[in-house]
């Protein structure tokens with residue numbers, strides 16, 4: 001892994017742990033899992049895993065912030081305050097309004113959990129709750145998440161490369177796409193019981209990526225943010241983060257990843273195909289039928305009336321790393 005020493009100056013990372021060394025990871029993870037499940041219920045009380053060890057023992061759950069993936073100089077941005085990232089959410093299983101997931105997901109039980117890797121692979125496997133934190137190298141990466149409703153955030157995610165999971169499964173030559181699925185559990189997810197609350201979606205929530213997109217080093221499976229386990233409203237215990245695509249691709253609370261031959265169906269495309277395509281690459285030149293996609297409101301420290309409107313960048317600013325994936329494709333048609 002390449003650690004650049006430059007261009008971190010503009011990222012305000014004071015809330016993010018700066019240095020971690022590897023200690024007894026499994027122990028830490030266990031403690032973290034316990035804490036995660038218990039304290040996520042109250043966002044303000046959610047303790048950092050690093051609080052467990054006092055000041056002199058910096059624990060090392062994940063590697064140092066991966067500067068290779070943090071926003072570069074021209075786009076160096078202020079982190080969105082944690083409080084805003086965990087209270088302004090889209091998670092329709094817990095209500096279609098932004099404030100609802102933080103309220104309605106508080107009792108969501110994520111341990112035990114099973115994430116099943118299946119389909120066109122030589123080595124299908126299942127990850128349980130502990131495995132999510134210990135089977136792969138966790139890193140912290142600062143990524144922008146840009147939603148179709150034209151707001152965006154800059155979040156320090158903790159996760160591992162989706163590519164590592166793909167390699168472990170050893171896809172067959174027939175595996176062309178990955179089909180992701182969120183938990184279906186109407187008892188726990190009120191939006192799955194009540195169609196109106198759940199925004200009229202037919203659950204489970206589904207998403208998909210092409211194999212080369214899944215292998216791109218920017219795509220991660222995230223298990224935490226701001227040095228803590230993911231709170232339920234942000235997709236505990238594990239969610240996808242694809243920073244060059246509109247936020248709806250970043251499916252939460254994933255229980256299945258199936259390798260398939262054909263492009264899989266995806267929730268928002270099923271609901272409104274003229275508004276939400278399979279690719280969903282952030283593209284300021286292609287308007288949503290009901291609004292422009294040319295600019296976004298960056299959620300920072302300002303109040304709701306703060307004017308943080310900025311121009312949207314193609315591929316959410318990650319064009320250098322991902323534009324090549326779509327060479328020769330008409331991205332106006334394949335939105």
Ligand code: MTE
Nearest residue numbers: 089090091092147182205247248250251252
């Ligand atoms: N995953 C599931 N299962 N259900 C959802 O409703 N919403 C998506 C995505 N993943 C959603 C989901 C949308 S529209 C966005 S913008 C992001 O999650 C929001 O992620 P955040 O709440 O962590 O910011």
